[in-house]
Amino acid sequence: MRVDSAAEQQVDAASCVAACPVQTDTRLYVxxxxxxxxxxxxxxxxxANPFSSVCGRICHHPCEQKxxxxxxxxxxxxxxxxxxxxxxxxxxxxSRRERVEATRSERIAIIGSGPGGLTAAHxxxxxxxxxxxxxxxxxPGGMLGTAIPRYRLPYEVxxxxxxxxxxxxxxxxxxxxxxxxxxxxxxxxxxxxxxLIATGLPESRTLGVPGIDSGGVLLAIPFLRAVGLGDAxxxxxxxxxxxxxxxxxxVARCARRLxxxxxxxxxxxxxxxxxxxxxxxxxALQEEVxxxxxxxxxxxxxxxxxxxxxxxKKCTAVFDDTGRFNPRFxxxxxxxxxxxxxxxAIGQRGDLTCIAGSAVKASGDxxxxxxxxxxxxxxxxxxxxxxxxxxxxxxxxxxxGHRAARAILHYLDTGELLKQPVTEPPSLGDIPLDIAxxxxxxxxxxxxxxxxxxxxxxxSEIERGFTEAEALAEAKRCLACTTGALADEEKCAACxxxxxxxxxxxxxxxxxAVMPQEQCxxxxxxxxxxPAAAIALKRFGTNRMREEIGNIFPRMERGEDLQPLIVxxxxxxxxxxxxxxxxxxxxxxxxxxxxxxxxxxxxxSVVDILAPFELGxxxxxxxxxxxxxxxxxxxxxxxxxxVQKAKGVLDEIGLGGERIDHWRTEGSAEVSxxxxxxxxxxxxxxxxxxxxxxxxxxx
Amino acid sequence: xxxxxxKPLLELxxxxxxxxxxxxxxxxxxxxxxxxxxxxxxxxVGSALRIAFLREGKEREILEDCVTRQCEPEFVExxxxxxKEEGIEAVLSLACGVGVNFVAGQLxxxxxxxxxxxxxxxxxxxxxxxxxxxxxxxNCMLHLTGGICPVARCSKSILNGPCGGSSDGKCEISxxxxxxxxxxxxxxxxLNTLEHLSQILEPRDWSTSRHGGPRRVVHExxxxxxxxxxxx
Numbered sequence: 054m055r056v057d058s059a060a061e062q063q064v065d066a067a068s069c070v071a072a073c074p075v076q077t078d079t080r081l082y083v084x085x086x087x088x089x090x091x092x093x094x095x096x097x098x099x100x101a102n103p104f105s106s107v108c109g110r111i112c113h114h115p116c117e118q119k120x121x122x123x124x125x126x127x128x129x130x131x132x133x134x135x136x137x138x139x140x141x142x143x144x145x146x147x148s149r150r151e152r153v154e155a156t157r158s159e160r161i162a163i164i165g166s167g168p169g170g171l172t173a174a175h176x177x178x179x180x181x182x183x184x185x186x187x188x189x190x191x192x193p194g195g196m197l198g199t200a201i202p203r204y205r206l207p208y209e210v211x212x213x214x215x216x217x218x219x220x221x222x223x224x225x226x227x228x229x230x231x232x233x234x235x236x237x238x239x240x241x242x243x244x245x246x247x248x249l250i251a252t253g254l255p256e257s258r259t260l261g262v263p264g265i266d267s268g269g270v271l272l273a274i275p276f277l278r279a280v281g282l283g284d285a286x287x288x289x290x291x292x293x294x295x296x297x298x299x300x301x302x303x304v305a306r307c308a309r310r311l312x313x314x315x316x317x318x319x320x321x322x323x324x325x326x327x328x329x330x331x332x333x334x335x336x337a338l339q340e341e342v343x344x345x346x347x348x349x350x351x352x353x354x355x356x357x358x359x360x361x362x363x364x365x366k367k368c369t370a371v372f373d374d375t376g377r378f379n380p381r382f383x384x385x386x387x388x389x390x391x392x393x394x395x396x397x398a399i400g401q402r403g404d405l406t407c408i409a410g411s412a413v414k415a416s417g418d419x420x421x422x423x424x425x426x427x428x429x430x431x432x433x434x435x436x437x438x439x440x441x442x443x444x445x446x447x448x449x450x451x452x453x454g455h456r457a458a459r460a461i462l463h464y465l466d467t468g469e470l471l472k473q474p475v476t477e478p479p480s481l482g483d484i485p486l487d488i489a490x491x492x493x494x495x496x497x498x499x500x501x502x503x504x505x506x507x508x509x510x511x512x513s514e515i516e517r518g519f520t521e522a523e524a525l526a527e528a529k530r531c532l533a534c535t536t537g538a539l540a541d542e543e544k545c546a547a548c549x550x551x552x553x554x555x556x557x558x559x560x561x562x563x564x565x566a567v568m569p570q571e572q573c574x575x576x577x578x579x580x581x582x583x584p585a586a587a588i589a590l591k592r593f594g595t596n597r598m599r600e601e602i603g604n605i606f607p608r609m610e611r612g613e614d615l616q617p618l619i620v621x622x623x624x625x626x627x628x629x630x631x632x633x634x635x636x637x638x639x640x641x642x643x644x645x646x647x648x649x650x651x652x653x654x655x656x657x658s659v660v661d662i663l664a665p666f667e668l669g670x671x672x673x674x675x676x677x678x679x680x681x682x683x684x685x686x687x688x689x690x691x692x693x694x695x696v697q698k699a700k701g702v703l704d705e706i707g708l709g710g711e712r713i714d715h716w717r718t719e720g721s722a723e724v725s726x727x728x729x730x731x732x733x734x735x736x737x738x739x740x741x742x743x744x745x746x747x748x749x750x751x752x
Numbered sequence: 753x754x755x756x757x758x759k760p761l762l763e764l765x766x767x768x769x770x771x772x773x774x775x776x777x778x779x780x781x782x783x784x785x786x787x788x789x790x791x792x793x794x795x796x797v798g799s800a801l802r803i804a805f806l807r808e809g810k811e812r813e814i815l816e817d818c819v820t821r822q823c824e825p826e827f828v829e830x831x832x833x834x835x836k837e838e839g840i841e842a843v844l845s846l847a848c849g850v851g852v853n854f855v856a857g858q859l860x861x862x863x864x865x866x867x868x869x870x871x872x873x874x875x876x877x878x879x880x881x882x883x884x885x886x887x888x889x890x891n892c893m894l895h896l897t898g899g900i901c902p903v904a905r906c907s908k909s910i911l912n913g914p915c916g917g918s919s920d921g922k923c924e925i926s927x928x929x930x931x932x933x934x935x936x937x938x939x940x941x942x943l944n945t946l947e948h949l950s951q952i953l954e955p956r957d958w959s960t961s962r963h964g965g966p967r968r969v970v971h972e973x974x975x976x977x978x979x980x981x982x983x984x
Contacts, residue, residue: 544780544791544818546780546781546784546785546790547785548784548785549876550879553879583792584784584785584787584790584791584792584793585780585784585790585791585792585818586790586791586792586795586818587791658792658795659792659796660792660795660796660799663796663799663800663803664799666799666803666806667799667802667803667806669806702761702796702799702800703800703803705760705761705762705800706761706762706765706800706801706803706804706807707762707804708803708804708807
């Protein structure tokens with residue numbers, strides 16, 4: 054038996070996984086997509102992140118920024134693949150909902166129903182606690198529900214995630230503001246054993262410039278909230294947005310959708326310094342938002358108390374020599390913009406109403422808090438998320454929610470505080486340049502956004518998700534980092550075959566063979582050729598082929614029509630629908646064709662090709678990708694040579710090498726594979742004197 | 753390395769036809785490196801034999817194993833154990849002839865069949881191509897011939913070549929075979945030692961080779977030393 058110990062081998066995390074604040078196993082969910090296991094992928098996603106539907110839409114996707122494909126062409130569309138999973142499993146997700154019975158006597162109160170608070174609620178409910186979440190607004194979701202524009206995040210998408218959390222039995226009390234409607238001390242009196250403050254940064258900061266109190270000067274968060282509720286104020290034709298961050302762009306783009314003809318975003322920062330995501334800026338420019346870089350507000354001028362415009366002064370530097378935010382201006386270089394409305398999006402601050410009347414201490418608008426234990430100054434009262442960390446991304450709030458749940462569990466179990474430093478796990482880092490050069494380029498699939506002139510008409514979602522075919526094609530681009538080959542030094546004879554065969558120049562022989570994980574592309578060619586059977590593969594292990602046919606074959610019996618039995622090894626990467634990926638044993642019995650989907654059939658060894666005959670198959674049909682389309686250089690030639698060798702073995706024992714057919718996909722799997730099976734079946738039927746009549750190979 | 757080539761599958765099948773439980777044993781060193789009898793080849797042979805018996809409707813249990821070297825008692829011991837414990841009726845060894853001899857000697861009453869034809873001592877001249885380079889004559893003379901062995905690489909093993917069968921650098925037996933003596937001359941030109949060839953080499957004493965009977969090498973210092981604790 055070959056070694057498959059690579060599965061247990063500890064390697065550094067794939068760069069995408071390490072970069073994710075909640076360490077979602079990005080690489081694995083992409084692999085599960087290629088296998089058509091969308092439900093398993095959903096389980097993986099929800100375990101890491103209860104806000105996976107939200108993140109499939111709006112995550113800033115650090116995974117993609119660290120994707121090792123960046124050095125080859127462009128990152129894998131991991132966020133859209135996540136969205137694809139969420140959109141493909143809606144019914145399944147509903148069916149898996151189950152209330153968790155409280156197994157702990159302690160009750161926990163959470164203040165704030167944003168992604169941080171609700172993630173903590175989710176985890177604590179799963180741990181067996183009774184959890185009550187208090188939300189001051191009428192709807193849950195925090196900033197996701199109130200500030201993120203619907204064209205980026207439809208509310209029903211957010212609701213999928215929220216309802217999932219609530220379905221565990223988490224109690225939600227909306228319209229209840231702690232510190233006003235109820236005090237923290239009341240919660241204590243009600244017997245809550247722990248309280249989590251996760252109130253985020255719900256307040257917009259304002260500016261101290263003359264005229265700022267004029268009518269028509271708005272704050273970003275209340276504005277976005279009103280827009281979300283369909284209660285947007287009238288803005289007029291000319292809108293000036295002050296700020297350069299993502300919220301400023303949300304505001305500007307909403308203003309365009311509300312009918313403002315001329316929206317100008319004014320930022321202190323220069324074009325290179327802009328804090329907003331690059332894609333936000335690009336999309337805003339497409340929507341004809343104008344950007345004035347390096348200007349700061351000097352005064353708002355108004356007429357009859359109503360804003361008429363803004364005077365700006367040139368910003369000469371945003372940061373001082375120590376890198377701190379400390380803008381300097383050239384007061385002599387001024388400019389003026391006419392405006393019917395001005396919206397300030399210059400940052401947010403916390404709202405500490407909730408601690409009013411309690412002993413929890415704050416300095417300024419920040420809670421006093423230990424970032425490692427998440428403890429406030431009061432025992433049993435914890436805090437997490439933006440209220441203590443400052444502005445962050447949604448997925449970071451999810452991470453903080455997980456940490457808070459662990460902190461509270463530990464506290465309730467032991468009475469002690471748990472230190473949880475935030476660390477990024479060791480990662481594979483970037484792919485070495487010499488390896489990147491050898492990897493075949495493959496353009497990413499990027500669904501086009503709704504055209505800008507159409508999308509500014511309303512708040513409909515501007516991005517569409519992947520179709521199944523697109524998702525499967527994009528998943529194929531994943532380099533499968535960390536799933537490479539591993540040589541067993543006990544077995545390795547240092548024969549150098551792997552070194553000579555590796556199309557990426559990765560394998561080396563020192564005393565025995567080594568395939569450095571940060572370089573290996575997991576093509577499997579070395580494992581297929583190794584004469585010592587010393588090389589294991591993590592993704593689709595070397596024993597998998599035999600296991601899969603072993604699973605299918607015992608249930609395959611010859612029907613009365615005596616049709617030939619075929620095992621077909623097929624390139625997993627050629628399918629455009631999971632209907633073809635998942636081999637149903639019953640279908641195999643019916644059609645006589647048992648499919649084994651392999652991530653690149655070039656990893657089939659000679660014995661893999663022979664094994665089906667041992668189990669009684671009459672023929673083996675190998676279907677590779679379209680000619681010239683294989684991900685791996687030399688793989689097609691190597692496979693052809695191995696097929697010849699296997700045919701030679703059958704010839705030698707008198708069974709005949711013609712029982713093995715090697716086809717290349719033509720057009721698509723759905724179009725060509727059935728025809729290949731049909732041809733092979735007819736040939737085998739003739740060889741064995743069976744009747745080819747009535748044979749129909751379905752998919 | 754010792755280079756071999758797997759025997760035809762039907763020949764192997766013939767060896768074991770009358771046994772119901774057979775163990776195929778690969779060898780993890782030379783036979784692996786020359787692709788004749790490593791673990792992967794054991795799997796291929798095992799698979800092929802099972803398929804062949806299956807097609808004939810014969811029930812045979814074909815088991816597989818591979819050891820680091822079949823020419824060492826410690827490594828062979830586990831094969832011996834397995835054969836005894838599992839009631840294996842015959843062994844098909846995919847080692848060189850040394851391994852077959854050695855395993856057969858250890859097993860005594862269980863037949864051991866050779867799965868490969870042992871060919872020569874050779875080197876990998878390019879991936880997938882091995883060429884004979886040494887005949888194991890027991891009295892190396894490579895210092896006289898520019899590092900090219902006329903015993904192994906000349907078809908006639910002549911010591912004062914080339915012979916009249918050399919043509920355009922090739923041996924008359926095959927256009928694929930280089931004339932060793934042409935190679936020797938060219939090499940010695942590069943080494944600036946061509947004049948050494950003007951000295952005729954005397955006929956050799958072949959008793960160091962096969963002519964002297966089976967050979968052995970002894971390192972006294974490696975022989976087991978009694979610790980004094982051995983049981984009587």
